[in-house]
Amino acid sequence: MNILVCVARVPDTATKIMVGSGGKAIEQNGVKYVVNPYDEFALEEALRLREKNGGTVTAVTIGTDANVDVLRTSLAMGVDKAMLIKGDEPTDSYYVVANIAKVAKEISPDLILLGKQSVDYDSLQLPAMLGEMLEMPSVSVVSALTIEGDEVKAERDIEGGKEQVACKLPAIISAQKGLNDPRYPKLPDIMKAKSKPIDTREAEKTTPKTSILAIEIPSKARAGKVMEATDENIDEVVRLLNQEAKVI
Amino acid sequence: MIIKTNLDEFNEYLTDASCFTGYSESLYIPESKGEIVELFKRANSEGFSITISGAGTGLTGSRVPLGSIILSMEKFNSIKSLAKNEKMLEVESFVRLTEIQDYLEGSGLFYPPNPTEKLATIGGNIGNNASGSRTYKYGATRKYIDFLEIILPSGDTLDLRRGEIFANGWHFDFCSNEGNRIKFDLPEISMPSVKHSAGYFIEKNMDLIDLFIGAEGTLGLIVSARLKLLPAPQEVLGAIIFFDEHNKMYDFLNYVKSIEAAISPRLIEFFDDNSLELLRPAISQIPSKAVYALWIEVESDGEKADSDLESIYQVAQKFTNLADETWLAQSNSEHKRLAEFRHALPLAVYEKIQQYKQQKLGTDTAVPDASLKAYHEEMISLFKFNELEYVIWGHIGNSHFHANIITKTNEEFENAKNIFNKIVARAVALGGTVSAEHGIGKIKKDYLKMLYNNGVINSFRQIKIAFDRNSVLNIGNIF
Numbered sequence: 253m254n255i256l257v258c259v260a261r262v263p264d265t266a267t268k269i270m271v272g273s274g275g276k277a278i279e280q281n282g283v284k285y286v287v288n289p290y291d292e293f294a295l296e297e298a299l300r301l302r303e304k305n306g307g308t309v310t311a312v313t314i315g316t317d318a319n320v321d322v323l324r325t326s327l328a329m330g331v332d333k334a335m336l337i338k339g340d341e342p343t344d345s346y347y348v349v350a351n352i353a354k355v356a357k358e359i360s361p362d363l364i365l366l367g368k369q370s371v372d373y374d375s376l377q378l379p380a381m382l383g384e385m386l387e388m389p390s391v392s393v394v395s396a397l398t399i400e401g402d403e404v405k406a407e408r409d410i411e412g413g414k415e416q417v418a419c420k421l422p423a424i425i426s427a428q429k430g431l432n433d434p435r436y437p438k439l440p441d442i443m444k445a446k447s448k449p450i451d452t453r454e455a456e457k458t459t460p461k462t463s464i465l466a467i468e469i470p471s472k473a474r475a476g477k478v479m480e481a482t483d484e485n486i487d488e489v490v491r492l493l494n495q496e497a498k499v500i
Numbered sequence: 501m502i503i504k505t506n507l508d509e510f511n512e513y514l515t516d517a518s519c520f521t522g523y524s525e526s527l528y529i530p531e532s533k534g535e536i537v538e539l540f541k542r543a544n545s546e547g548f549s550i551t552i553s554g555a556g557t558g559l560t561g562s563r564v565p566l567g568s569i570i571l572s573m574e575k576f577n578s579i580k581s582l583a584k585n586e587k588m589l590e591v592e593s594f595v596r597l598t599e600i601q602d603y604l605e606g607s608g609l610f611y612p613p614n615p616t617e618k619l620a621t622i623g624g625n626i627g628n629n630a631s632g633s634r635t636y637k638y639g640a641t642r643k644y645i646d647f648l649e650i651i652l653p654s655g656d657t658l659d660l661r662r663g664e665i666f667a668n669g670w671h672f673d674f675c676s677n678e679g680n681r682i683k684f685d686l687p688e689i690s691m692p693s694v695k696h697s698a699g700y701f702i703e704k705n706m707d708l709i710d711l712f713i714g715a716e717g718t719l720g721l722i723v724s725a726r727l728k729l730l731p732a733p734q735e736v737l738g739a740i741i742f743f744d745e746h747n748k749m750y751d752f753l754n755y756v757k758s759i760e761a762a763i764s765p766r767l768i769e770f771f772d773d774n775s776l777e778l779l780r781p782a783i784s785q786i787p788s789k790a791v792y793a794l795w796i797e798v799e800s801d802g803e804k805a806d807s808d809l810e811s812i813y814q815v816a817q818k819f820t821n822l823a824d825e826t827w828l829a830q831s832n833s834e835h836k837r838l839a840e841f842r843h844a845l846p847l848a849v850y851e852k853i854q855q856y857k858q859q860k861l862g863t864d865t866a867v868p869d870a871s872l873k874a875y876h877e878e879m880i881s882l883f884k885f886n887e888l889e890y891v892i893w894g895h896i897g898n899s900h901f902h903a904n905i906i907t908k909t910n911e912e913f914e915n916a917k918n919i920f921n922k923i924v925a926r927a928v929a930l931g932g933t934v935s936a937e938h939g940i941g942k943i944k945k946d947y948l949k950m951l952y953n954n955g956v957i958n959s960f961r962q963i964k965i966a967f968d969r970n971s972v973l974n975i976g977n978i979f
Contacts, residue, residue, distance in 0.1 A: 266832030268606040282606055286831045435785055436827035436837065439739060439813050446806070 253307035253399075255298040256361035257331065258352055258378065260288040260370035261315060261322040269469070276464050277343075278372075287322045290367025292329075293427035296434040297397060298365050299330045305399075308332045310359065314342050314351050320450055327445035328437045334448065339455025345377040346461040352378075353385040354456060361422065362402075368393045368426040379426035389419035395430040501539070502529040513553050513563075513570050517617075518860060519853075520561035520943050524551070527570045533651065533723055539571070540721075541655035543972040550973055552717045554624035555596060557617045559862070560941025562628070562716050562977045573623055576723060579603050587729040588646060593623030593722045600727075610732040612638035614767075615937075616843055623722045628939035629697050629714035633842075634797075636897030637766035638730075640695065640937070642713045647726035650712060653968035656680055658720065665708040672708065684966035687959035689952070691933075694866040695898040698935035699948055699978060700960055711963070716939050717974040719967045733799035736766075738829035738838045739812055742790035742822040749792045750873050752819035753896060756796070757869070762811045765796040768897030769842060775893045778848045783841065787825045794896070795838060805830075845893055849904050856908045861920050864944075866900035867932035875930060879903055882919055888912075900936040925950055942976045 263269060264284040272279040287295070298309045311326035313319045314337040323334035335355065342348045356364060364386075369376040376392075383390025389404075395414075396407035402421040407414050409428055477492070479485045493500045503526060504510050510527040528550075530536045543550055549568035556563055576592035579599065583589075587609055591600065598618040600611050615625065615632035624630070626648070631640035650658040656676035665674045673683040686702050701710045712719055743749040753768065755761055771779075771793040776786050786793075800808045809828070816823035829835045853860055867875045876892075883890040883905070894901035905920060907913040924934050924947050934947035948957065961979055 264832045266605075266836060268602075270606075284831055286833055289833070433783070436740070436829075437834070438824065439809065439816070439826040439828045440824050442828055443809055443813060 253301060253305045253363060254359065254361045255301060255307065255309045255363045255365060256352075256356055256359065257291070257294050257298045257309060257311045257326070258364070258366035259291045259295065259311050259313045259322050259326055260367070260372070261285050261313060261319045262288045262370055262372040265289060265371060271467055271469060275466050275468075277467070285318070285321065287325050288367050288370040288372075290369060290371070290427055290429070292367075292434040293429065293431045294365035294367050294425075295326055295329055295331065296432045297425075297427060298363075299435075300432065301363070301399065302332075307362075310335060310361070312337065312352060312355055314339060314348055314455060316341055323450055324442075324445045324448075325437065327448050328442040329435060330441065333451065335451040335453070337455045338452055339457070343373060343464055344458075344460040344462050345373075345375045345381060347455075347458045349378055349381040349385055350458045351455050353382060356382075356386055363399070363421060364388070364424045366424070366426050368428050379424055383424050386424070388422050388424050390424040390426070391417050391419060392426040393428045394425050395428045397425060397431065501531060501535045503527070504529075510570065512556065513572065514565065516556045516558045516561055516563050517850075518559045518561050518941070518943055520564050520859075520941075522561070522564040522566045522942075524565040524568060524570050527553075527572060529572050529575060531575045533657075536571070536651050536721065536723070537655045537657065540651060540653060540972065544654060544970045547970070549971060549975045551976075552623075552627075552721055552974055554594065554621040554627070555619050557620040558624060558628070558941060559860075559864075559938045560628075560935075561943045562939060562941035562974070563624075564942060566942070566976050568975060571721075573621070573721075576623075580724065582607065582609075584609070587731075589727045589729055590647075590724060591622055591727065592724045593626075594621045596621055597625065604729070604732075608732055609729040611644065611727055611729055613641045613644060616839075616846070622725060622727070626713055626722055626725060627715065627717045628937070629701070631695060631697070631895070631898075631937045633767045633769050633795075633895060635695060635895065635937075636768055640697070642701070642710060644728045645709065645713055645725060646728050648709060648712055649723040649725070650720040651723060652676060652720045653970075653973040654680070660709045660712065662707055662709050667704070667706050667708070669704055672711075674708065682966055684963050685959065686963070687956045689956055692866075692928075692931060692951070694868060694932050695895070695900050695936040696866065696933040697864075697937050697939050698933055698944075698951055699940065699957075700963060714939070716941060716977040718964055718977050718979075719973075721973065734801035735799070735805055735830070736835065737798045737800050737805065737808055737812065738795070738835050739798075739816075740793050740795050740827040740838060740841065741812075741816045741820060742787050742825050743792040743794070743820045744789050744822055745791065745820075748819050749794065752794065752815070755819070756815065757897070761815070763796075763798050763808065763815055765798050765897070767795070767797040768895075769795040770892075770894055770896035770901070771795070771842075771845070772892040774889075774891045775845055778891060779841065779844060782844065785827075787822055790822055790825070795842060842893075845891070846902075849891055849906065852906050856906070858907045858910075858913055861905040861907065861913070861916055863901060863903040863920065863923055863927075864935045864938040865903075865924055865927035865932055866898060866936035867927050867930045869899045871930040871932070872896070872899040875926065875932075876901065878926060879923055882922065886915065886919055888916055888919065895936075898936065899932075921946075921950075940978050945979070948978065 270279040309331040310333040311331045312335045394406045515521040551565040553572040573594040577594040580590040614634040670686040889906040905916040
């Protein structure tokens with residue numbers, strides 16, 4: 253089974269994020285980058301499927317040369333091949349999908365695995381757009397997966413329950429937390445991964461379908477108001493709840 | 501001041517992480533320093549006592565009230581200021597370690613003490629001179645306390661800067677902010693020369709601030725503190741190295757602790773075979789041949805990281821056949837995963853103990869480095885001979901073990917307690933301590949008596965009386 257895993261490079265989830273000077277991107281200085289946590293579930297699932305069925309796992313990422321580090325991590329975890337689609341830092345989902353679809357058409361994977369979202373821009377658009385572009389079934393937010401022959405059975409987390417979905421390979425699966433426990437990377441594999449080849453190709457430019465106007469840090473929860481416990485204040489509390497908080 | 505007298509509203513304040521439970525009729529939550537001063541004065545004149553409550557993460561019952569009122573510092577939870585150039589952070593006492601860590605993230609500075617329990621408050625940490633994993637390189641909380649704002653049990657206050665008030669030999673004589681004179685003698689003892697947190701800190705010509713650090717709230721209430729920070733290392737490499745043999749693990753340990761070692765960890769933590777067995781159901785990647793694991797952290801920077809990785813691997817290869825199984829963490833999230841591996845252990849033990857409805861029996865002993873291996877082997881044979889279920893982990897860099905005995909019945913518990921006492925006594929006989937980091941609190945007082953004779957403990961009591969004539973504050977801790 254040949255599996256393509258899409259890997260995004262995102263700020264370490266334990267890093268404090270600040271808005272950059274232009275107001276349209278985060279301040280990159282001092283930020284450490286890691287493999288998108290949801291993509292780790294996708295990588296782990298791909299490796300387990302290969303361990304069971306044989307085949308090849310290829311990790312692909314799109315962005316600048318800096319993205320090589322997430323490919324090295326993927327290689328250390330155990331993927332067979334790593335590919336960098338070199339281009340602008342991706343902020344527009346269509347640009348990402350168009351380039352990944354091009355690679356997919358070339359290597360014809362049986363299965364494409366990716367995280368349900370990348371935790372930087374959180375667009376959640378890739379799995380569905382990729383399905384449309386490749387005319388493949390796309391099952392998103394998957395927390396359990398079994399593949400027998402070309403029969404895929406996936407369990408999805410939905411509001412208040414689970415949904416069972418079946419489709420045939422080739423297919424696209426986006427991974428949710430709970431799909432598996434990603435392995436701890438091993439020291440010798442990390443060292444070996446440093447010298448493995450990275451297949452690099454130029455990204456195809458696309459006309460952006462979306463652009464970022466501004467980003468900002470979410471404001472902290474509003475401070476509460478403390479009022480004296482008097483009868484007169486009851487009316488005032490009601491007025492505030494009605495007119496300011498607009499909850500009654 | 502918020503006062504609660506309906507027990508349903510403050511039930512959780514009656515216990516801590518040791519499961520030791522007390523009783524109280526009221527919880528007081530002061531909102532200003534003035535309210536606490538007033539309350540302390542009233543306690544003296546009206547004759548009631550007060551137990552200070554932090555986050556309840558302690559393991560010795562020191563926040564557990566035995567009939568006194570509870571004073572929770574939870575409103576004193578703000579980070580006051582960061583002086584970047586002086587590398588100092590001023591915090592109120594209920595600020596939690598995790599909040600300090602988050603606040604300093606990205607500042608280029610860090611607060612070195614690193615107890616496993618990140619929800620603990622800084623006040624609680626100062627109260628028992630908390631240490632933890634990085635103590636191997638950086639020392640315990642004491643080293644990082646520059647100033648304490650204290651309310652004494654009398655209601656007087658004390659602003660205590662390090663380097664201002666010293667003992668004259670074995671004698672203290674100084675005044676509170678209000679001008680009241682306090683004087684007392686120190687017992688002429690030398691503390692065990694290991695990591696140590698049992699009874700008061702005593703040294704000839706000592707700084708007064710050191711007496712309050714580790715005093716378990718018996719001498720005064722800490723309102724706020726100024727903490728010393730250090731420049732954060734650019735990069736930290738974390739590794740869990742698995743060992744297939746007892747002796748090889750000790751050879752590795754002795755090597756990395758020696759001056760000529762190719763790597764110099766800031767943290768060395770130990771997990772025994774039973775610890776690994778307990779974690780295996782959740783973490784299948786633990787190699788089946790592993791009998792021990794060590795978690796180490798090495799400070800590095802961007803340029804040196806590759807050669808440091810190489811060194812860790814080469815050293816591991818020299819001492820274990822499982823070097824290829826070594827797990828590595830470089831990013832913050834990966835470090836968090838290794839820390840979770842460590843933190844999962846006490847929780848797994850706690851769950852088992854709760855399941856059997858038993859009390860926790862966990863040692864906190866440290867011994868001199870030279871005696872560590874023999875002490876460890878003695879422990880194992882005692883547990884095995886008595887057919888006890890046990891799990892040993894700990895801060896092996898500081899020759900400090902947490903050996904936990906899991907008992908299923910009351911009868912087993914009584915038997916285990918005898919063995920436990922033997923182990924603690926053996927640590928003392930070797931020149932070690934009964935408690936390296938958890939303190940004495942209310943449930944480990946018998947062990948303090950193993951360490952010090954009545955004369956010493958009486959001198960401790962005289963110190964307590966010099967500050968707290970009417971037995972008002974944190975009664976039942978240490979004595």
